[in-house]
Amino acid sequence: xxxxxxxxxxxPNYEISFFNLKAIPAEKLVxxxxxxxxxxxxxxxxxxxxxxxxxxxxxxxxxxxQIPFEKQANWSKLLHYLFMLIFNRREKSEQSDLFxxxxxxILDKSRREEVKKMGKTIAQSLIDExxxxxxxxxFxxxxxxxxxxxxxxxxxxxxxxxxxxxxxxxxxxxxSDIIKSINNITGKETLKSLHYYxxxxxxxxxxxxxxxxxxxxxSSHIKNPTSRRKR
Numbered sequence: 001x002x003x004x005x006x007x008x009x010x011x012p013n014y015e016i017s018f019f020n021l022k023a024i025p026a027e028k029l030v031x032x033x034x035x036x037x038x039x040x041x042x043x044x045x046x047x048x049x050x051x052x053x054x055x056x057x058x059x060x061x062x063x064x065x066q067i068p069f070e071k072q073a074n075w076s077k078l079l080h081y082l083f084m085l086i087f088n089r090r091e092k093s094e095q096s097d098l099f100x101x102x103x104x105x106i107l108d109k110s111r112r113e114e115v116k117k118m119g120k121t122i123a124q125s126l127i128d129e130x131x132x133x134x135x136x137x138x139f140x141x142x143x144x145x146x147x148x149x150x151x152x153x154x155x156x157x158x159x160x161x162x163x164x165x166x167x168x169x170x171x172x173x174x175x176s177d178i179i180k181s182i183n184n185i186t187g188k189e190t191l192k193s194l195h196y197y198x199x200x201x202x203x204x205x206x207x208x209x210x211x212x213x214x215x216x217x218x219s220s221h222i223k224n225p226t227s228r229r230k231r
Contacts, residue, residue: 061105
């Protein structure tokens with residue numbers, strides 16, 4: 001939306017400043033003992049070794065305790081950020097000890113209880129996210145498998161119909177029980193073999209013998225002769 005020229009002077013104009021956190025001396029970040037400065041100091045050390053990172057986390061949490069209770073929302077946000085930083089930037093093997101350090105560094109009982117709940121909430125949300133992703137992936141895999149199975153079934157259905165068509169072309173009307181048996185047969189190789197016998201049988205009874213052999217489990221009777229090795 002275009003504003004009248006007379007109102008343009010009231011539009012705020014902020015200059016964006018960028019700074020390299022890694023390049024700032026650590027003591028500068030906490031020079032004024034501001035809680036946010038201590039959180040920045042933890043961010044600065046996110047790739048530090050375990051011992052060094054534990055120390056800076058402990059120091060930061062203790063200094064965050066200085067935030068007055070009337071600004072409890074600010075304290076909660078900064079603690080939540082520390083939790084997420086640990087979850088996302090530190091190894092899983094370290095996380096439990098780091099969360100214990102946070103909890104033990106908080107003196108106030110009510111805040112300590114809030115930290116416990118915060119940890120459980122974040123952990124549960126990550127678990128739920130993992131479950132959701134797992135379900136989504138499983139669903140996608142299921143669709144993929146379903147499509148593959150559907151294609152396979154479609155091919156078999158087409159081969160069944162081709163077999164019935166071949167029998168009708170050669171022998172005329174086909175008994176319904178034979179059609180029903182053919183529609184219950186699966187396996188492309190089996191249907192291919194039956195198609196061969198449909199073409200080469202002298203009559204429908206001869207073909208039905210091959211079909212009955214299959215139904216009775218005598219699969220050796222319906223092997224496709226074309227698959228035999230030529231000598």
